[in-house]
Amino acid sequence: MGYTPEKDMRSMIANYIREQIEIYGDELAMDKAYLPTYGKEESPEIAWQDSVTLQELEELTHTCRKCALSSTRKNFVFGAGNPDADIVLIGEAPGATEDQIGRPFVGEAGQLLDKILAAIQLKREQVYICNILKCRPPNNRDPLPQEVTLCTPYLFKQIALIKPPFILCLGRHAAQTLLDTTQSLSALRGRVHDWRGHRLLVTYHPAALLRYTQFKRDTWEDVQLLRRLYDEFLQNQLS
Ligand code: SF4
Structure with a gap:
């Protein structure tokens, strides 16, 4: 039909x-x-929970009105990238440019993210990029706990469909939400966590790096660690 x-x-x-x-x-x-x-x-x-592809999931969720952000958003920002990616990057929420265009990480922070990926020989098309929230909080305020509770089932379904061996959380909100902790970003970065069988790493959000350049060194170390682990994973796939 x-x-x-x-x-x-x-x-x-x-x-x-x-x-x-x-x-x-x-x-x-x-x-x-x-x-x-x-x-x-x-x-x-079909219910969005039964989606079998990312495209189907997006089609079934893009009109979501579960929280008040639906009335202030310009666009629902589902996520973008390779649906079979080995690495999923998760940020906090769409910013002004992302809300305007409907795609994640397309503003200045997105350009920096492209450079970070290029530094570890990855292209944006190879990974999948999304956020904890699919709609922009007004004035880029922090996500509210209830918004996170209502929106994360979509993210979890995205991850379940992609099945990436690696997840990289960009920033404190993504890391604390997935790891269900209040630990600081500096305590969470620099090591590998297990999240539902995925290897999860944490680093700074590119928007924070634009403001606080002193975090660039730690970010470099974090993405180098990701690259090393990913290379090992690829080697194991071949052997
Ligand atoms: S933020 Fe998430 S839960 Fe709230 S309206 Fe947007 S998609 Fe729905």
Whole structure:
């Protein structure tokens, strides 16, 4: 069955209702029996949790209105890069340029990230880049705990679909969220963590490096460590 605006609208409504039930449970003033049901042939939508590709996941989540950031965003910023990447980079949230364009790390910090990747012989197209939040917090304020709780299931599904051996957290928010800790970035960087079977490393966010150049040396060491581990991984794949 091809795309029709009606089908897209029904899918959006069904997803919205399911998401509200997830958030509010029995407090939702709506009986679950009112959820749309479809005949087998015309069943046009699946829950985002059942997506089998990143593209499908993006199509099923880009209209998300689970938190208030949906009303201030210009664009939902899903993520970009190689869907089979060995390395996933995770930042905090879209900034102004990312919100404007709808892609992650496209502003000044993104240009610096490209240079950091080039320093360890990686191109942006080889990795996958995304954020903890898919929508921009106003004035680039820190993500609120509830926003993180509501949005991270999308990130976890992205990682589950990509299955990267390596994850690099860019900045404190990404690291603390995934590792579920309040430890400082300086305590978390420089070593390898295990996150659900993925090897997770932590370094500074490129936007922080633009302001605090003294962190560049540590960042260089962190990405060199990532490169070494990745080279070992590639060697093991060959042998
Ligand atoms: S930040 Fe995440 S949870 Fe909030 S509206 Fe955007 S996609 Fe949905």
